[in-house]
Amino acid sequence: MFQTLIKTSIFWTLELAEVPGLSTVRGVDLYPPPETWLPPNCIMEVDDVLQEWTWRDQFDLVHLRQMMGSFTIPEWNKFYKQCYDNIKPGGWIEQMEGNPRVRCDDGSVPDDNSCLLFGLQCCDAADNWGRPVTWADNMKDEMEKAGFVDIHVKEYQWPIGAWAKDPILKEAGRLHYHQWTSGMEGWAMFFLTKYGVPEPWTVEEVQVLMAKVRKEIQNPRNHIYQVARRVWGRKPTAEEEEARKKTKGTEAKDKEIKAEPKDN
Numbered sequence: 001m002f003q004t005l006i007k008t009s010i011f012w013t014l015e016l017a018e019v020p021g022l023s024t025v026r027g028v029d030l031y032p033p034p035e036t037w038l039p040p041n042c043i044m045e046v047d048d049v050l051q052e053w054t055w056r057d058q059f060d061l062v063h064l065r066q067m068m069g070s071f072t073i074p075e076w077n078k079f080y081k082q083c084y085d086n087i088k089p090g091g092w093i094e095q096m097e098g099n100p101r102v103r104c105d106d107g108s109v110p111d112d113n114s115c116l117l118f119g120l121q122c123c124d125a126a127d128n129w130g131r132p133v134t135w136a137d138n139m140k141d142e143m144e145k146a147g148f149v150d151i152h153v154k155e156y157q158w159p160i161g162a163w164a165k166d167p168i169l170k171e172a173g174r175l176h177y178h179q180w181t182s183g184m185e186g187w188a189m190f191f192l193t194k195y196g197v198p199e200p201w202t203v204e205e206v207q208v209l210m211a212k213v214r215k216e217i218q219n220p221r222n223h224i225y226q227v228a229r230r231v232w233g234r235k236p237t238a239e240e241e242e243a244r245k246k247t248k249g250t251e252a253k254d255k256e257i258k259a260e261p262k263d264n
């Protein structure tokens, strides 16, 4: 039986449920899903993953995506600990996050470009709020701290707009352009008017910034992108856990021996 806990888009959750061999796919969010038809092995639940987990079976995989800005650092620690405790020995965790910082490598936009400014300002505001949106930078270390091993990291360039030559990146950029034009003003409005640094922005200031952003991302000469990161790691098997405990025990004994006072 393959049990998966998912915090990702409904579409991916549904696709995953149809993969042969996956017995149960559980999607969780604070809000109900927009879909009403679900395959029988796909369960959508409204739940808060920061509360104590009450699922009876352990999971083979916990996958989460775009959760940056959802939790404070202590909440992230608690979350990874619950993942660790509720994944089967040898099972996996996988997380994908984008970083809101906007980058440009070829000097095609000036440093005061509004998209670059947008990224920096939102990151500062999220830090000010205590829920970092740059969580992609922390995932590997925090998973390691929770006890996961065999951790892999993969980075993806995520163009904003269809300026890339590579057809896949071009398509990703085209889709990302629509995300920016439809969703980013809401994001900026929340972060900057509530937690803007050094002072909260006015609604009008945010509207002016976002009007400039929308104009700039239409220009195919502006080669701007974000970085998305995928990190995945494994819970040690029972044998690995046993070996780890033994090594820890031996190290502790060695320390005790070294700390013993010398006889006069």
Ligand SMILES: C[S@@+](CC[C@H](N)C(=O)[O-])C[C@H]1O[C@@H](n2cnc3c(N)ncnc32)[C@H](O)[C@@H]1O
Residues within 6 Å of the ligand: 007, 008, 009, 010, 028, 029, 030, 031, 047, 048, 049, 050, 064, 065, 066, 067, 070
């Ligand atoms: C940026 S959206 C990403 C949605 C989805 N993971 C995706 O990749 O399309 C973040 C989601 O996390 C959910 N969320 C935030 N805190 C949560 C919590 N404590 N428990 C469950 N879901 C939570 C929000 O309701 C929101 O739908």
